[in-house]
Amino acid sequence: MNNYSWLVRREFWENRAIWIVPIVIGAALVLASLFGHVDLGALAPEQSRVIGGTVLFVFGVTFFVVMGIYSSWYLLDCLHSDRKDRSVLFWKSLPISDTATVLAKLFTGLIAIPLVYFAAADITTVLIAFVISIRAHAAFANSLWQPSVWLQLQVLWLYLIVTTAIWYLPFAGWFLVVSAWAKRAVMLWSILPPLAFYLLERWFLGTHVFGSALSERALGYGQYAFRDMANQSGWVTTIINDDSIRTPQSVFRLIDPVGFLSSPATWLGILVGVAFVAAAIQLRLRRTEM
Amino acid sequence: MPPLIEAHALTKKYGKHTALDHVNFTVEAGRIVGLIGPNGAGKTTAMRAILGLTSYEGELRVLDREPFGERTALMREASFIADVAVLPGWLRVDQAIDFVAGIHPRFRRDRALELLAKTQITGRRRMRELSKGMKTQVHLALTMAIDARLLVLDEPTLGLDILARRAFYDALVNDYMDESRTIVITTHQVEEVENLLTDVIFIDKGRVVLALGCEDIARDYAALAVPDDKVGAARAEKPFFERRTLGKTVLYFEHPDLGRLAALGELSTPSVSDLFVARLSGGVT
Numbered sequence: 207m208n209n210y211s212w213l214v215r216r217e218f219w220e221n222r223a224i225w226i227v228p229i230v231i232g233a234a235l236v237l238a239s240l241f242g243h244v245d246l247g248a249l250a251p252e253q254s255r256v257i258g259g260t261v262l263f264v265f266g267v268t269f270f271v272v273m274g275i276y277s278s279w280y281l282l283d284c285l286h287s288d289r290k291d292r293s294v295l296f297w298k299s300l301p302i303s304d305t306a307t308v309l310a311k312l313f314t315g316l317i318a319i320p321l322v323y324f325a326a327a328d329i330t331t332v333l334i335a336f337v338i339s340i341r342a343h344a345a346f347a348n349s350l351w352q353p354s355v356w357l358q359l360q361v362l363w364l365y366l367i368v369t370t371a372i373w374y375l376p377f378a379g380w381f382l383v384v385s386a387w388a389k390r391a392v393m394l395w396s397i398l399p400p401l402a403f404y405l406l407e408r409w410f411l412g413t414h415v416f417g418s419a420l421s422e423r424a425l426g427y428g429q430y431a432f433r434d435m436a437n438q439s440g441w442v443t444t445i446i447n448d449d450s451i452r453t454p455q456s457v458f459r460l461i462d463p464v465g466f467l468s469s470p471a472t473w474l475g476i477l478v479g480v481a482f483v484a485a486a487i488q489l490r491l492r493r494t495e496m
Numbered sequence: 497m498p499p500l501i502e503a504h505a506l507t508k509k510y511g512k513h514t515a516l517d518h519v520n521f522t523v524e525a526g527r528i529v530g531l532i533g534p535n536g537a538g539k540t541t542a543m544r545a546i547l548g549l550t551s552y553e554g555e556l557r558v559l560d561r562e563p564f565g566e567r568t569a570l571m572r573e574a575s576f577i578a579d580v581a582v583l584p585g586w587l588r589v590d591q592a593i594d595f596v597a598g599i600h601p602r603f604r605r606d607r608a609l610e611l612l613a614k615t616q617i618t619g620r621r622r623m624r625e626l627s628k629g630m631k632t633q634v635h636l637a638l639t640m641a642i643d644a645r646l647l648v649l650d651e652p653t654l655g656l657d658i659l660a661r662r663a664f665y666d667a668l669v670n671d672y673m674d675e676s677r678t679i680v681i682t683t684h685q686v687e688e689v690e691n692l693l694t695d696v697i698f699i700d701k702g703r704v705v706l707a708l709g710c711e712d713i714a715r716d717y718a719a720l721a722v723p724d725d726k727v728g729a730a731r732a733e734k735p736f737f738e739r740r741t742l743g744k745t746v747l748y749f750e751h752p753d754l755g756r757l758a759a760l761g762e763l764s765t766p767s768v769s770d771l772f773v774a775r776l777s778g779g780v781t
Binding site for chain 2: 296494
């Protein structure tokens with residue numbers, strides 16, 4: 207366990223973007239709240255609850271999207287960069303197994319980096335609430351700042367981190383395989399083989415099994431991790447000026463951990479992901495040169 | 497006590513190319529062994545096999561372990577510097593020390609700091625800011641602070657200037673080597689290490705050409721410098737190599753009859769580098 211903590215720390219030393227990027231985003235959002243235009247008339251309590259929640263949610267989504275892109279890049283790069291600069295020969299001169307190395311990088315990409323973004327998003331929202339409470343009158347800020355909404359978003363964040371880590375494990379594992387294997391152009395190599403596979407299946411078999419499995423994995427996350435979006439009962443519609451915003455009554459009614467964990471698609475993904483990670487470990491064991 | 501390293505029919509193929517072809521050698525504890533050969537001879541492959549960095553065929557035991565399957569355990573007792581330039585540019589000196597201290601059970605932080613205190617290098621510097629010579633000092637300080645039984649160096653001074661090379665080997669011999677340790681060095685620059693080696697293994701085209709202790713060179717080999725009129729008589733004694741130098745011909749003999757040779761000219765013990773050239777040039781030229 208001690209080794210793993212050093213290995214993860216090492217990743218933070220090497221990839222300073224892990225915390226610099228979220229700090230920059232947070233700073234930009236705080237600046238926007240400092241100088242941006244805030245003009246809302248009198249709001250009903252329900253309206254301000256929705257606006258406050260939506261603002262927090264939009265911030266969260268901003269962080270989460272950037273985090274997803276960065277994490278993917280990190281996983282693609284992590285086993286490649288130390289072969290490129292040959293520092294792999296230094297890391298391998300230490301008593302750390304290749305399994306530990308690869309798992310530490312997987313953990314960094316899927317859990318540690320998202321947690322950093324989560325913390326950054328939280329700090330940002332607190333700062334912004336503070337800024338707004340000073341710029342506007344406190345009553346207004348208080349009405350935007352809803353502890354219950356904030357608490358629900360914490361749960362949503364943690365739920366997203368855990369479930370996306372599980373759901374996207376096949377992608378993460380594949381990125382690690384490419385990173386441990388490719389001589390160069392990891393980005394290209396991450397896309398080309400699946401694309402070739404898809405095209406070959408289409409031309410020679412005329413089927414789309416691989417393609418639809420892939421798009422199901424890429425886009426289908428929401429329908430497994432959350433309750434049926436078409437089910438209206440858990441949703442409320444709020445009218446603000448001319449817009450109507452549909453929001454879930456409660457995050458707790460939206461998330462569906464039992465459904466997610468009992469779905470075969472989840473477990474199939476775990477299986478494929480574990481196979482890829484195992485392959486990445488084997489490649490790491492054998493490939494020290496480019 | 498069994499040998500520290502024991503290779504039997506060690507073979508490594510890359511596709512059709514055979515980098516190591518049924519190689520046998522042993523390394524005993526407490527020795528400084530030079531694994532010497534021209535570029536592409538298979539030295540680095542042998543080194544990689546010893547360190548568990550590559551799979552192989554045949555038998556190989558290092559510190560009584562199977563290196564490829566047991567690299568992690570092996571690296572607790574063995575350390576290596578594979579070319580000094582491999583410390584990553586983003587790494588800070590203090591981070592390197594913290595990391596190795598955190599990971600390696602036999603690393604002594606105070607020893608590393610003591611070694612670094614002798615240099616101009618401060619803890620906050622990143623590797624990319626250091627010269628190659630300074631990076632060498634850092635890597636050497638990290639490695640020498642590990643209480644390892646076996647130290648493997650693969651072309652350790654490649655790309656260093658003469659001062660840094662000398663400093664590197666001086667530190668190794670004076671501050672590190674003792675009877676409890678064993679060092680294996682690969683190099684194609686024989687002159688640089690010949691004075692510190694106790695054993696040499698010559699390797700060429702994937703095969704071991706010669707393996708012996710340096711103290712045995714005087715017993716098994718002789719160089720004979722003869723004037724031109726004695727060359728014919730000297731050749732009759734079956735040298736395995738000869739070369740012209742400064743108006744004389746130097747002939748090299750294996751298992752020489754020193755009494756008979758002494759009558760023909762000036763006898764000497766060939767240096768490791770002479771022997772290397774003689775052995776690898778192959779045959780009489």
